[in-house]
Amino acid sequence: MQSLLELRHLKTVQALRNAGSLVRAAQLLNLTQSALSHQLKALEEQYGAPLFERKSLPLRFTAPGERLLALAGTVLPAVDEAERDISRQVQGVAGSLRIAVECHTCFDWLMPAMDIFRHRWPEVELDIVSGFHADPVGLIHQNRADLAIVSEHDESDAGQGIDFHPLFQYEIVAIVANDSALASRNWIGAQDFVGQTLITYPVPDEMLDILRQVLTPAGIKLARRSTELTVAMLQLVASGRGIAALPLWAVQNYLERRYVSAVKIGEHGLFGKLYASCVAETSQRPYLTDFVSMTRESCFLTLPGITLL
Amino acid sequence: MQSLLELRHLKTVQALRNAGSLVRAAQLLNLTQSALSHQLKALEEQYGAPLFERKSLPLRFTAPGERLLALAGTVLPAVDEAERDISRQVQGVAGSLRIAVECHTCFDWLMPAMDIFRHRWPEVELDIVSGFHADPVGLIHQNRADLAIVSEHDESDAGQGIDFHPLFQYEIVAIVANDSALASRNWIGAQDFVGQTLITYPVPDEMLDILRQVLTPAGIKLARRSTELTVAMLQLVASGRGIAALPLWAVQNYLERRYVSAVKIGEHGLFGKLYASCVAETSQRPYLTDFVSMTRESCFLTLPGITLL
DNA sequence: GGATTAACATGAAATACATTCATGAGATCG
DNA sequence: CGATCTCATGAATGTATTTCATGTTAATCC
Missing domain, CATH: 1.10.10.10 (Winged helix-like DNA-binding domain superfamily/Winged helix DNA-binding domain)
Known part of the structure; x- marks a missing residue:
């Protein structure tokens, strides 16, 4: 009724x-x-x-x-x-949201998210803290950033009044040339990287999941070559100069066009997780929670193959 | 959060x-x-x-x-x-809502309610079945009306597939001249009417609550005088020609201006109740339930001193 | 053509949530 | 200063939403 x-x-x-x-x-x-x-x-x-x-x-x-x-x-x-x-x-909001980023590919989804945010909270000062920092949480403590996008949370930080808001999880795949022997494999392990040149973004080792989670634990050290642009990395791979490890969503387009091939890393795949971290006090701000939930949503709808945390 | x-x-x-x-x-x-x-x-x-x-x-x-x-x-x-x-x-609504009315004062609130309804359900044919009928429910059975506004529900009808949707309750007060001896009384009973002329609308006796509920049970029969218009009734009362019994909400304005006086009927007051009745099938129609709830709301907000049932 | 995976449906159980009940506190008015 | 009115509140109740544990169906793949 x-x-x-x-x-x-x-x-x-x-x-x-x-x-x-x-x-x-x-x-x-x-x-x-x-x-x-x-x-x-x-x-x-x-x-x-x-x-x-x-x-x-x-x-x-x-x-x-x-x-x-x-x-x-x-x-x-x-x-x-x-x-x-x-x-x-209620609380004349005129805060700031300075975002520190540690991973390169983050920009791909962060920009659109920031555009939406700017529109929703015009009076909040929105910025990216430029450069790649090995310790983005440190920037928060120094009050040089309000929010850090990080891939793992240090347990030590969690105690220090730092909140971690889970964003999403994505698979990291190995990118190899189509004619590579590895291309047809179901999955590859750390040993399969031996002898290859690893193509990466120009960032500190600790920030590369493939090193931190796979190669370094296995005691493997590879020749390296780095470049800023994802396309450039793919070009190098396609021309047989090496192997890369990138988020699946970032290369989906190229895979569909069969420009390069992707192979799962490890039997169950290698996954990267992303969190937005800030001091507890900042967590309270309405625009912060809005930013987090809005980002989760827009990423989930935009990036193929990710799962929310 | x-x-x-x-x-x-x-x-x-x-x-x-x-x-x-x-x-x-x-x-x-x-x-x-x-x-x-x-x-x-x-x-x-x-x-x-x-x-x-x-x-x-x-x-x-x-x-x-x-x-x-x-x-x-x-x-x-x-x-x-x-x-x-x-x-x-879902169900290409193009029904009709023919309303049968048994009480005179109903028009005061029915008109505005109908205006709102017309605006909300333009394709429903809206009508008033004119004239005052002693048995409005009969009109429903004869399919000459879809909805009847009634003041009491006959238990016998309730069984016959007729639904009663409660609308509201209002107090009926005795209207007397300001200088009448009754004007200062806390309340008056059936005996106090003896010797007065009762001023009513020109409708059958069964439809007057004051007769049905008070005077007839007490075996009292009064001289009568009737008129269509509420103001005319008040004029007669004010000039000492008799006594009337009317809904409080209908005379509130005049009472505030001290044109006449109102007295409670019976120690606990006399109350009229109104129901909207229709066949069970009609009750299902979305526009019917909308009409009922909309009417209740608009009456409650408009008519002073009523309570919803 | 099973076997497998994925998506949606469903009944029962668990949980969360809104509402009522039974008061109390505070204001207003003869 | 009772009497009456309105709103607040904690506990109890009851309802309704969600989860859990399955079942069903459809599509896909050796």
């Missing part, structure tokens, strides 16, 4: 459209697939009609489903904006 | 503004005052600021409160509209 529609349902419907499947939508919302299934069932029962076709991929919505999507499209941004306004009214 | 705001909260905030107090807002929403208090407390905790000033009457909202109100003002109508659109998509 009485409408059971809540913002929650609108968020679900929108996530469903963006994510393209119940499973992915559930990850986006930090819920289980089952929860969404129940939610949607309840809605469909209330309206007496299905909201979307289950079989088709990509998901197709019915007319009532589209109408709900349209509603979500106007309502949810309005709600977000109102809540940001209230944050501003 | 995560926003707890739901449509429910927006409805609460809006009801609070419209009703002017937690208690009245709770009646509007079919909730207890306590529920709203808890809801608002949770919101204020989340935003870290009060939403309204508790002491002042009429209620004053703070800046965050106003911002939420503004949000509710854009969001809730959009949600309503979307749900109506979905109803239309």
Whole structure:
């Protein structure tokens, strides 16, 4: 009798459209697939009609489903904006968000995320702390940065009043030439790197997962060659000058075009994790939590093959 | 961390503004005052600021409160509209709502309610079945009306697949001249009517609560005089030609201007109740439930001193 | 054509959450 | 200064959402 529609349902419907499947939508919302299934069932029962076709991929919505999507499209941004306004009214927000980055590829997703953020929080001073620092958390302590994007969290930092907000996890794959002997392998181990030239970004060793997690533990030291640009690394690999290890999402395009080949590293794959870390006090700021959740969402929707943490 | 705001909260905030107090807002929403208090407390905790000033009457909202109100003002109508659109998509609604009325004063609130309805459901054919019928439910059975506004429900009808949707309750007071001996009484009983002329609308006896509930049971029969217009009745009373019994809300204006006086009927007052009745099938239609809830709301906000059933 | 993987559905159990109940405190009014 | 009104609050209740543990279906792959 009485409408059971809540913002929650609108968020679900929108996530469903963006994510393209119940499973992915559930990850986006930090819920289980089952929860969404129940939610949607309840809605469909209330309206007496299905909201979307289950079989088709990509998901197709019915007319009532589209109408709900349209509603979500106007309502949810309005709600977000109102809540940001209230944050501003309550604590005249005029803070800063200086972001320290330790990994090269981060820029690929950080830029679009920052653009969205700038639009949502125009009065917050947004910056990237340039250069690559071996210890980005140190920059926070020195108050030269507000937020650091890091790949592992030092347990020692966690105690020091530093919060780690999980972002996402991505697979790091070995990139080899198409005609390489390794290209057809199911996966390769540390020993398979021996004799190769490793092509990397020009950053300290500790910041390269392939070294820190695989080669150094195995006691292997390789010839190195470095370059700033991902395309340049791929060009070197393609022309047989060496092997690289890069995030899968960063090279997906080239793989689809068969420019180079990717091989899993280790039997279960090598994964990089990313966290946003800041002092506990900063964690409280509404724009900080907004930045984190917005970044997670935009990365999940943009970067292929990543999973949220 | 995560926003707890739901449509429910927006409805609460809006009801609070419209009703002017937690208690009245709770009646509007079919909730207890306590529920709203808890809801608002949770919101204020989340935003870290009060939403309204508790002491002042009429209620004053703070800046965050106003911002939420503004949000509710854009969001809730959009949600309503979307749900109506979905109803239309699912079951191409093109029904009719022919309303049979048994009481005279009903027009005062029915007209504005119908105006709102017409705007919300333009494709539904809206009509009043004119004339005053002793048995409006009969009109439904004959399919000459879809909805009847009645003051008591016949138990015999309830079985026959007729639904009764409670609307509201109002007090019926005796209207006497200011200089009448009765004017100063705390309340008057059936015996106090003896010897007076009863001024009524020109309708059958069964439809007058004062007769049905008070005078007839006491075996009292009075001289009668009738007129169509409420003002005319008051004029007669004021000039000492008789006594009337009318809904308090209908005469509130005149009482405030001390044109006539009102006296409670019976120690605990005489109350009229109104229901909207229709066949069970009609009850299902989305526009019917919308009409009922919308009418309840608009009456509650417009008519002074009524309580929802 | 099984075997495997992936996506969604579903009933029951667990959990979280909103609401009510039963008060108390504070203000207002004859 | 009771009487009445409004709102707040903690505990108890009850409902509703979510998870858990499966089942089903469809698509993909040797």
